[in-house]
Amino acid sequence: MNTLEIKNLSLTYQNNHQAIKDISLKVGNGMFGILGPNGAGKSSLMKTIVGLQKPSSGSILFNDIDIINNPGYIKKSLGFLPQDFGVYPKISAYNLLNHIALLKGVKDRVERKSQIQYLLNKVNLWDFRNKEVHTFSGGMKQRFGVAQALLGDPKIIIVDEPTAGLDPAERNRFNALLNDISTEVIVILSTHLVEDVRNLCSEMTIINKGEILTTGNPKSLIAELENRVWSKTISADELDFYQTNCQVISQQLIERELQITVFSEEQPNDFIPTKPLLEHVYFYALTKNK
Numbered sequence: 158m159n160t161l162e163i164k165n166l167s168l169t170y171q172n173n174h175q176a177i178k179d180i181s182l183k184v185g186n187g188m189f190g191i192l193g194p195n196g197a198g199k200s201s202l203m204k205t206i207v208g209l210q211k212p213s214s215g216s217i218l219f220n221d222i223d224i225i226n227n228p229g230y231i232k233k234s235l236g237f238l239p240q241d242f243g244v245y246p247k248i249s250a251y252n253l254l255n256h257i258a259l260l261k262g263v264k265d266r267v268e269r270k271s272q273i274q275y276l277l278n279k280v281n282l283w284d285f286r287n288k289e290v291h292t293f294s295g296g297m298k299q300r301f302g303v304a305q306a307l308l309g310d311p312k313i314i315i316v317d318e319p320t321a322g323l324d325p326a327e328r329n330r331f332n333a334l335l336n337d338i339s340t341e342v343i344v345i346l347s348t349h350l351v352e353d354v355r356n357l358c359s360e361m362t363i364i365n366k367g368e369i370l371t372t373g374n375p376k377s378l379i380a381e382l383e384n385r386v387w388s389k390t391i392s393a394d395e396l397d398f399y400q401t402n403c404q405v406i407s408q409q410l411i412e413r414e415l416q417i418t419v420f421s422e423e424q425p426n427d428f429i430p431t432k433p434l435l436e437h438v439y440f441y442a443l444t445k446n447k
């Protein structure tokens with residue numbers, strides 16, 4: 158079992174913006190979701206874990222080793238799938254993986270060849286091994302990203318907004334692949350897509366403005382809202398009234414009608430009980446933190 162323990166982590170950028178505020182988390186093998194809106198501090202947290210930037214205070218232990226003072230320790234065990242790779246060099250997928258494997262310290266030629274072959278098959282890109290990555294579709298590029306992240310047999314894999322820009326079929330395939338690899342390693346998934354966390358993660362945290370709002374197992378977090386969310390179809394001009402007088406946690410157009418969902422300990426007049434969803438947990442946490 159691998160463990161990642163983040164203790165009282167804070168990060169203030171040079172312009173005095175505090176992007177991470179006293180975050181503490183304990184993560185084991187499996188898929189851990191970090192959910193938060195744009196600007197919440199997810200990328201700042203990821204970059205600090207992978208050692209691209211140093212925190213202002215706090216500690217991070219990976220398998221009980223302090224990785225802020227020993228960044229080399231996690232780098233050897235790390236696979237990182239960033240939001241965007243930028244520009245790909247004009248070489249084939251196979252040769253690019255070979256190059257990355259060398260950078261990751263897979264020195265033995267036979268070992269490198271066998272890992273690349275295995276991973277290209279695993280991500281369904283073996284038939285495209287001689288094509289240049291910049292010619293790939295969005296989904297193929299993401300799967301290539303997974304293959305490069307898995308080179309060198311990492312114990313912790315960090316993926317930042319991995320399904321952005323994928324069509325639904327590609328997103329499903331990609332999620333199935335993440336699920337498949339997460340049994341024996343830590344996978345940290347940063348996203349603003351509630352559905353991906355619901356479908357994939359056994360543990361999760363919600364962050365906003367650099368702070369943790371809530372942490373737990375998605376099912377238990379949903380269960381905490383049982384009998385506390387209610388919904389009603391309203392007209393658009395009633396929205397202000399409800400926003401002033403109720404704790405509105407979501408509003409949605411359903412078949413062109415506006416439906417609001419509110420949080421309340423008691424059933425409000427004319428509202429119907431609603432089965433809580435992770436989306437409600439997310440928006441409820443965010444409204445409490447406004």
Ligand SMILES: Nc1ncnc2c1ncn2[C@@H]1O[C@H](COP(=O)(O)OP(=O)(O)OP(=O)(O)O)[C@@H](O)[C@H]1O
Pocket residue numbers: 170171172174175176193194195196197198199200201202
């Ligand atoms: N290098 C930096 N210097 C100053 N401020 C920064 C820097 N990087 C990020 N920030 C600020 O820190 C806050 C958190 O940004 P971060 O990129 O970590 O959020 P995020 O949750 O990953 O958002 P997104 O989903 O949009 O990438 C934002 O207000 C951002 O403007």
